[in-house]
Amino acid sequence: MRIVQKFGGTSVADIERIQAVAQRVKAEVDAGHQVAVVVSAMAGVTNQLVEYCGAASPMHDAREYDVVVSTGEQVTSGLLAMVLQNLGVQARSWLGWQIPIHTDSVHGKARILSIDTAELVNRLEDGQVAVVPGFQGLGEDSRITTLGRGGSDTTAVALAAALKADRCDIYTDVEGVYTTDPRIVPAARKLDKITYEEMLEMASLGAKVLQTRSVELAMNHHVRLQVLSSFANTPGTLVCDEDEIVEKEIVSGIAYSGDEAKLTLVGVEDRPGIAASIFGSLADASINVDMIVQNVSEDGSTDVTFTVGRADVDRAKQVVENDDAIVCREVRADGQVVKVSVIGVGMRSHVGVAKTMFEALADKGINIQVISTSEIKVSVLIAEEYTELALRSLHTAFGLDSE
């Protein structure tokens, strides 16, 4: 079997933990598997390097930023290779430019274009472990690029796809993917399996276990992803194609995100093209809009409500207010909101999920401000203070509580 293993910053925080990681790698090698390992920087190192860049120059060249911050992963890769060799495991580090991992030249948030695997495959077949620093690549300008924060997950999945690996194990500091946040809902259960589509919704809706981009990539290339803890010896959660999951739940998980804020344009002139004006202006200002709802028109005017990232709310308000093409009585901003979503591929074949959700929230007297749905999820925007109550009652209502 060919396996890609990825270890995050807390898993390689110091030499002792790197030694523990090496034991996990050795276990797979001893089991007869071919192993490529992707490593993050030691915990805290990247932050220190980013801080240096900020101190060096407030508006720094992204190309030089990449030169500086990519060193963290480079150090870990060299150290892990040494520790593996010390355990008698054949290993060498492969930097992004050595493989190479080709990316575009959008420094600081580059995208992987292709990975040359011929030599890596030779070495893997010879029993040598490849230790690859995550987060880095070689740009079309022949300079070091980085993939943006959390990019090591993306490196691991892309490498697994390129190597046609049988599995990509993402070691992290949680034991897998849960039905919802166990810190808020003690009855939350770890899932054995989850589909890519569900994981994608979970990730983009606030579950911080995996990077959205890496899940997309895994889905597109059918990479079987396993999320598991580097601090425990329990099986994790497998993220895979739907047909690998025999018993599908209607709802697999409940996610929430407090990163949103609500804007309401009260008394907007209701004419054709008004929505295009509003959301065109916001798009021009590079502000992402998520949920949108428009009330029924009364007296030729309407209310338009939408959500944006909380960091963008003041700027979004300004954009709308300063645009002469947008006429409205008032712009109201509300940052005290949370988006709660129930997610499950089973929704495709089962009706009534939205009804169950709305009833459960109504039973607790929780007012729904905005609703949005997709094929496999229903999201509602509610007041932030109800987060815990909503998550717990939905978890129970959909039968997710552990026995």
Place this chain on the structure above:
Amino acid sequence: MRIVQKFGGTSVADIERIQAVAQRVKAEVDAGHQVAVVVSAMAGVTNQLVEYCGAASPMHDAREYDVVVSTGEQVTSGLLAMVLQNLGVQARSWLGWQIPIHTDSVHGKARILSIDTAELVNRLEDGQVAVVPGFQGLGEDSRITTLGRGGSDTTAVALAAALKADRCDIYTDVEGVYTTDPRIVPAARKLDKITYEEMLEMASLGAKVLQTRSVELAMNHHVRLQVLSSFANTPGTLVCDEDEIVEKEIVSGIAYSGDEAKLTLVGVEDRPGIAASIFGSLADASINVDMIVQNVSEDGSTDVTFTVGRADVDRAKQVVENDDAIVCREVRADGQVVKVSVIGVGMRSHVGVAKTMFEALADKGINIQVISTSEIKVSVLIAEEYTELALRSLHTAFGLDSE
């Protein structure tokens, strides 16, 4: 004019100092010069990385060691490029593998084979500053190599040679090359100029301003080296060809080294081939021997005295004692010695330097244990306790004291 500037670890210890370095670079750019800058790792960083390697594995792969320790200089190069850009100076970092600086594959202490300068020269001519991390290169195995401790000086000189630079400025934490150690002899003077040959003797005899290898390289390629302080605004010392120095002193400087120890083989059987036996055995054990003296034979036996590095003295004693081919009454080791040397190219045309030296030492009652000479230096081994007295009296005897 085309200039290479090199800044050591204390000169780039933190962001503030990197900003001060950038001002020095900018001053040369503003004066219309083309500038390439070679930087070391921020003070302390390399030691930390070396420590990690030691903790990771006691016998580590030198190739992985190079992957880890080369990151220190990489970070500084990116940061300095950013700071320069922030000052309005065009700049970019050029890593060893990007230029590339081709080296052999002796990881951990690689030698530079060649430097591809075509693209660098284009950029310099366009007014762009090249920021080059010192100490690193690209091995014949396409992996990162490092040049060994102090290798950044070597990078700077090799780059200056390859770029046919008009000058190579080595910024350090002292103001230049002194007639002798000013901490011991307050009357020591900073030299305006010194020849490569003299500098080479000074460097190899204990003056720690410049790495021996970098001076050799500068001599072979006629690179005009300037040693100056990054903390003061005074002119430094120029290391150059002899014909650039009009008024040559007979003696330019006095160096000392306490890194040696003396071994005496008492009562050695005096037969042809005995010296070959002794020094052959030591060479086989990779022990460097420096000064050698053999007494006149009496009764078919003689005394042989020589010096080795202080760290090797116990091992050297063992080698000699365990070698059955070496017959002697006793092996005496003495670590309490110091080698004092007077150096000057003027000796070639002036006699009497040795006489002046021996008289000055005799006047102070200092016993000379071993003598060795070369074309431009006279070295003596004396008891360590006389170091200060010897340096001061020789400094005066050769007219080097500042007025």
